[in-house]
Amino acid sequence: MARQLIDTGFKDVYVLKGGLREWTRAQFPVDIKLVHKRECVSCHLDVTPGIVSDWQLSMHSKNMVSCSVCHGVFHMSEDDVELAKPVEPEKCGMCHEPQWNQFKAGKHAKAWKAMKAVPAAHWQPMLLMEGMKGCGGCHKIGIKTIDEIDTLREEAADFGIASCDSCHTRHTFKKAEAVHPRACQTCHMGFDHPQWEMYSSSKHGVRFFLKQENVLPEDAAAPVCQTCHMQGGNHEVRTPWGFWAIRLPLPQEDAWAAARKKILQAMGILDLEGNPTERFEVVKELDMARLTPEAWQQEREKMIGTCNKCHSVNFAKGELEKGDRMIRKADMILAEAVDIVAGLYAEGILKKPERYVRPFPDLLALHEAATSIELKLFHMFLEHRMRAFQGAFHNNPDYAFWYGWSNLRQDLTEIKEMEKELRKKKQKQTENCNFQIQN
């Protein structure tokens, strides 16, 4: 949308249509100069000096977006602190409409709901979820409804609802911070999505850091996370395969189709007959997988276009197809392991946890799985399968091979060993039982 100069009486204040003036009118029916006369800053220079100095560094302070524009004018002393307004992403959106609209349409916006949709989420301590010290600390990037915010503020957290400050942190709110790959690091790291580790030690990342250290010249080519995932500054993030690397429809009947079906069943997205379940509806609603060939292809083309800024289309296509083939390889191994555990349930050798809806392993029970063999299966699924294909896509040979593929192979071997042990144990029990009956 075109920017529009709104006459606020201040020099160089450019805000978007539907911006500052309408916004302040709607939210805080006070004259902007009046707001500014109130002494938030002078008192907060003592109360929270770091916040004031960050705000002074921001474009906001230079454009008369004062404390009260975001937090309101109702709190004015130490006795009425609770009247300071929370800042939801909608508020940023009133002046930054394009970014807000893009953000709303992308995957980040869904993060809070996605976290809550995982069955195991409900068995975790509140502190780590709504308290934002664990899952919630990353998934807070997602949009929360007004009801969710009210409950949060009553029960768990007064803050963590702004979403936009995930990449340009308060109160500097700098574009420069958000374009640096470290802006993604806190969340895109670790156990099941080590994109930071993979990227920073890939050739792409190494070149980026060499530029920072002035070994390579500033305009040497080196893509960062944002080059590939926020093309042209677009705040709508989404990848072809997504986090789970599942997509529909299944390919023509072949070995991969069978393996993928089994994984979708173990995720509870398809039932044992292969029909969509209630979890499929969640996948659809939260955009967790591309559900048509076109939707997938569109994202893939976008990615190839990005690689093509530096590489040939031929090179890029070939590299991305290697990532697809890595998913295939990993799926085949995971499916074999799912089969083993499902078989043990079916034969009554392993007791299926009561809370599983179907007589099948439930991968979304995560670390709450009941036995060592089921926990091994969880690690295959969420740690090692992820690393194998994410490592391939992020051009990190060590992650794809040693942290990914090699571990998958070891997991399968261990699962087979455990299966043997469990069967032996069961047989012994049966023999003992028969012996007792005979005597």
Ligand code: HEC
């Ligand atoms: C007379 C001093 C004073 C003035 C004026 C003042 N504040 Fe505060 N403000 C405080 C104190 C004290 C706290 C509590 C700080 C703490 O918990 O350490 C606070 C806390 C806050 C908080 C955090 C609320 C929370 O729940 O922790 C925000 C946001 C805030 N002020 C914004 C503003 C804005 C906006 C204005 C101007 C409209 C303003 N303040 C004016 C003293 C002041």
Ligand code: HEC
């Ligand atoms: C009342 C209007 C208003 C509100 C509300 C507002 N901004 Fe801004 N913002 C501006 C103006 C004006 C600028 C100056 C740059 C420009 O012309 O767009 C700016 C600049 C920015 C920039 C670019 C800074 C740079 O380094 O180039 C970011 C990022 C930003 N705002 C984020 C936010 C976030 C996040 C929120 C919500 C927490 C927010 N803004 C709320 C008006 C607003």
Ligand code: HEC
């Ligand atoms: C505060 C944590 C946080 C930060 C910071 C963050 N992300 Fe995310 N990101 C998430 C979460 C959580 C999801 C999963 C959301 C969902 O799909 O429901 C996600 C999803 C994504 C996806 C979509 C993957 C898919 O399913 O297709 C991409 C791409 C992405 N992030 C890129 C980035 C980039 C690039 C940055 C830095 C500029 C970044 N993120 C910063 C938490 C974060």
Ligand code: HEC
């Ligand atoms: C370190 C930050 C972090 C923590 C902690 C975290 N997540 Fe995530 N989560 C992410 C990121 C980042 C993504 C997207 C990664 C990707 O696409 O590779 C994600 C993806 C997801 C997705 C897939 C979303 C989708 O729409 O595809 C779900 C569901 C999820 N997380 C649930 C959880 C739950 C439940 C917990 C706690 C048991 C948790 N996460 C802990 C950062 C985190």
Ligand code: HEC
């Ligand atoms: C562009 C909008 C914006 C402006 C302007 C702004 N804030 Fe904030 N402020 C935020 C956001 C976003 C948060 C985080 C809210 C959350 O986490 O839910 C926040 C949080 C806070 C907090 C509580 C969190 C903490 O780190 O202690 C205080 C105190 C605060 N602001 C004070 C101020 C003061 C003082 C000013 C003016 C110097 C100011 N803010 C200007 C957006 C703004």
Ligand code: HEC
């Ligand atoms: C995943 C990280 C991430 C999140 C979350 C995020 N931004 Fe950004 N933002 C960026 C990046 C990267 C850029 C730089 C884009 C570019 O290259 O022009 C940016 C740039 C901006 C700019 C400056 C645009 C310009 O060209 O001057 C504004 C304003 C902005 N964001 C507002 C927002 C608002 C509002 C939200 C919440 C709805 C938000 N951002 C959430 C990463 C993020």
Ligand code: HEC
């Ligand atoms: C050179 C381009 C490029 C860079 C740089 C890059 N990625 Fe990716 N990213 C990809 C590709 C390609 C995929 C797989 C796309 C698909 O699904 O086909 C991907 C996938 C993802 C996903 C979805 C899950 C996965 O890993 O497959 C997330 C989340 C993500 N990237 C985040 C990041 C973050 C965060 C960074 C920076 C630390 C980053 N990426 C750097 C190209 C890149």
Ligand code: HEC
């Ligand atoms: C901004 C430019 C740029 C973009 C965009 C980019 N790359 Fe690269 N890429 C490079 C540079 C430079 C190297 C280092 C070349 C070398 O290793 O000699 C590199 C190296 C690689 C390598 C290491 C193997 C090799 O040839 O040495 C692979 C694989 C790769 N890129 C794939 C991709 C894919 C896939 C995409 C898109 C998802 C992509 N790149 C996007 C610049 C880019």
